[in-house]
Amino acid sequence: MRVLELKINGDRVEVAAPDHWTLLEVLRYRLGLTGSKQGCDKGDCGACTVLVDGKPELSCLKLAALSEGAEITTIEGLLPLHLQAGGTGPDPVQDAFDRCGALQCGFCQPGMMLSARALLNECHSPSQAEIKKALSGNLCRCTGYTQIIEAVELAIAERVGAKNS
Amino acid sequence: MSARDNHGTAPPWGDEFQVIGKRHRKVDGLAKATGQAVYTDDIALPGMLHAKTLRSPHAHARILSIDTTRAEALPGVHAVITGASMPIKYGVIPWTPDENALATDRVRFIGDEVAAVAAVDEDTANAAIELIDVEYEPLYSYTDPNESLERHDPAIHEGNKHGNVSKHVELEFGDVEGALDGADVVVENDFFFHGSTHTAIEPHCAVAQWSQDTSAEGLLTVWSSTQISHYVHRALARVLELPETRIRVIQPNLGGAFGGKSDPFSLEFCVAKLSMLTGRPVKMLWTREEIFYAHRGRHPMHMHYRSGATSDGKLVGSDAKILIDGGSYSSFGLVTTYYSGQLLTGPVDIPNYRFNSTRVFTNKPPCGPKRGHGSVQPRFAFEIQLDELACALDIDPIDFRRKNWQGEHTKTVNGQRITSNGFMTCLDEAERESQWKERRGKLADGRGLGVAGSMYISGTNYPIYPNDMPQAGIQIKVDRSGLVTIFTGGNDIGQGSNSVVAYLVAEELGVEVADVRVVAADTDLCPVDLGAYSSRVTFMVGNAAIDAARKLRKQVVESVAKHWEIAEAGIRMGGGVVLDLADAERTMGVREAFQLAEADHDTLGSTGSYNTPELGGDYRGGTIGASPAYSFTAHVAEVTVDRETGRITCDEVWVAHDCGRALNPMLVAGQMEGSVYMGVAEALLEEHDVNRFGLHSGPSLLDYRIPTTLDTPKINSLIVESVDPEGPYGAKEAGEGPLHSVIPAISNAVYDAVGIRLRHLPFTPAKVLRALAELESDQTVEQS
Amino acid sequence: MLRLPKFEVEKPTTVDETVALLSEKTGDVMIIAGGTDLMPNMKHELFTPKKLVSLAGVSALFGIREEAGALVIGAMTPLDQVANHPLVAERAPALAQAAGLVAGPQLRRMGTLGGNVMLDTRCQWYNQTYFWRKSLGFCLKKDGSACHVIEGGSKCVAAASNDTAPALMSLDAKLTFANADGQRELLLDDLWKSDGIFNKKVPPSDLLTEIRLPQREVKHLGAYGKLRDRGSIDFPLFGVAVRIDIDANDVVVDAEAVSVALQARPTRIRKFGESLVGTTLGSPEFEKGVQAAASLGHKQCRPMPNVPGDHEYRHAMVPVYLKRTILAAAAGAGPVHAV
Known part of the structure; x- marks a missing residue:
């Protein structure tokens, strides 16, 4: 001890x-x-x-x-850290997962969202192939990954959109 | 069907739905996204002990003695229990109670539960398990179901009248032999569907707390990762010999189930008993390995099918003989055996049909219900035969299915009532979106397209234990705050059933979804519901929710009409606002409307329920598989076969699914995608089996290979809405049907790609290479 | 949850300190690098050391650098760094590819190159829980006396399953080990022995500090091929690294192939280069040579039912993966794998 x-x-x-x-x-x-x-x-x-x-x-x-x-x-840190950084509400990754239906049972998703968050911190606008590779160590049994990948793409698109506007 | 159950399919307010049919967040989505959602293993109670299970190292053995003295003496150990502590047998099907919480006299597979220990921590409990001395007399063990069919000594369940046969069903509808004699083409083949398991990512877990209250027995609270709290409640009462009023079962957030958390499990009884013995809360969390032993997954089926058609493309009959490998216990096996035959009779009409299904016991982890219970296996065989018949008759396989479609508002050959049936639209959608006509037969070598179709139940009118009470119940509380609280016994297992009832009630009461709270799956607080299985929740709980909400709506509308002195028909509610249709200026918030109603009608609350109408064929077993509505699916799969490695890649799947009405299309698509993923995994990757020693061949998520992001095809969800007359606003199931036919669609696509028929699952690269080699040698023989 | 057996952790910061700790009580002390292999193995009670010596704080063991023309990689360098480092990609493409195919993203971040080299051998009868192994009656490699791969076998045939080992061998890697007596360098080829119980000649108490890839006189091409069921996570069912040395005219002057996941040690395919040497990349002779090299591999590589999967199928895949990996190397592409 x-x-x-x-x-x-x-x-x-x-x-x-x-x-x-x-x-x-x-x-x-x-x-x-x-x-x-x-x-x-x-x-x-x-x-x-x-x-x-x-x-x-x-x-x-x-x-x-x-x-x-x-x-x-x-996972408990994402929302508070987002608020600290001047954001409102949940981290955009968490929000996108919710909006895309990626949270079915939700059990694998804390890990999945953190993998996605790390990818987005590292890379501004990763391709779908890069998203799949980055999430390939997180098994999900509910979604067939489709809405998860949509969620990450949504978070990326909104970030890119925000930058451009 | 009683009138109370049918609320029509129309929007409750005006011509358009306000909530239904649109994308909404789930009611618990952000709680899950932020890590706040509490699952069973997240519960920690003061003074909680940790329990572990001792399991059998033998596939089949008699227990001669168990000595727990050394374990009990270990410091930190609070209680040790064995089968003698809970000798009453249980089983989810009341006719086949053949399980004990812990083995009493015999173990039936490697991993069967023998004893349990509660200790101060997991390490101490694990150490104590090793100190329990068990003397076994090994018995002959069965791994081959064919052997169980022939040999009954020793019987795996002594006292079973039929030896090692668990259940046998033989039913014939029409004249199969006559029909096949008259057919122009008959195909006849053996098929094998392997075992697979659920692997929900959340391991099974249970926590129990026994409290002394004013009753003699005290109060037992059990939190469990179950998908059917009601059956756990009943089973606990039976085994622990407690009145049901002394037990409260709560299902916290559940990390996936897929049928694998339907049975009452050993751990629920053990934590309960250990808590009662020690007076302390007790938790048991199974390891991933233990979940593979608990299993209850897809039954392996050895199937022989014979089907015939006439030269004009009409199917005339089908004949099935099925041997079902049940593993060591009955579980839902009685239903499985019926389902293996009963659920095949649509969407293609089989004018003459026979099945002969036998489920046997083997010394392997027990099989049970996995997504698409009992009917995924026969569907696989039958849909390949349809493809073969179409090929033999030189008819496009989609057209062949169209020619044989059973129609809507009809009856199947085995007497099941079909209401809405959107299968033709499913075929159209899948055909168009996959560019079937343009591309089939024109793809590069090694690439192919295949089609298959299926149907599935939206709940069953067979309530597991016979009773005339509602299958689903809902209570709603509305108060002066404007908040709506729904109490449902339904189990949200991730499929979103709590969200679905919130959407339905929000639609009926005209409130924002955010102002609806759902209290679910707590037997003290919620009305009885039969749980999340047989794809019953949306249909049954949804109807009950509308039933309850409509009663409240009536009271609220009445009070507002009285207050405004207008006719009730002149009122609209929606989005939290009440409108006077005749006066655009006049509105009030629902909060105020609820206050008017509360003043008029006293404290507001309502109940609603659902029960199925009389259904099913008029013969023994005719109600098993009878559903108030059936969903329909068509899949087109696109594959690439690597001729050198034998590897099949499923590149893309188009799944068209008739869910009646999509209450939230985002959730429907999620169910369809998850189903397709799971089907593709069964076809290409996963296999649940034991090795030559009867040991599970790889009880881990490393060796049992479920697909990653990189192994999952592109999935195109095509939602078809037939609007069922009896579904909640017309809805039917979406969580299981869309799995079925992707597996035969892949097999049919492989045939299109490289000309081999894969009839034995899983489609491993080695099997593909063998089939390709056989095809080549056959062709060489033909040429010479 | 599957629990770890009890132990204590030491956290040295220098090689000397580490070596001193390791020499304390052999058998009761083990090294933990990334822990991605050791932790599951300890949860399975395959190892129950009383003390773990962590290398995480030994800064001298980290990093990738050039030294007198050689590429030197610290043993604690994470696999994802090896996979993505521009120097590795340029100087040792097969290694970069192999490191990038180990397990999944999180494990490549945690797992180290040294750890992958020193990986325990694997077998379907061995990499299981204590309960499972006990129900089996244990096996030759751990706690038992019978081999279940080869009935009656007296020698453990658990498979070397390290993806990076063949890539490193194809590049003639040298390893530096430290122990109480000092340092010594060893050709990676000389590390192995054909014993699945412990397939290394260096005792476990010796500390692998760095991996050195000598400067190559001629230009080379390289690739790694990995047979596995899924696109991620899985260990190899068969792995092969290929190196092709070429002259300025793309004529092959030497070639090597090293296989893994077949037997207890990674093995060079003998006379592999002979079929290719003298041919020009892309020429019909080269293509013929590729076929011959693939057949040679098929003859020499004999998969056993040690790791999961159909071993006859694994055998059938040897020439296919060998051929594809050679062609990928020649094309400057790779890795070769199913996804």
């Missing part, structure tokens, strides 16, 4: 956790950040995806003890 100092969604939090606990377990069961989901136990499904220094990683394979120092963003 050690006391970890983690940077989560802009906060510094101290949390005591045994070394064999994953970041996912600490997020969910120590910090109450249950938005990160567990679907497969071992890195096969992507539901536990969080952003580590802006890049998607799997919190079920990442030890909490090795997560100190990095900026960790979970």
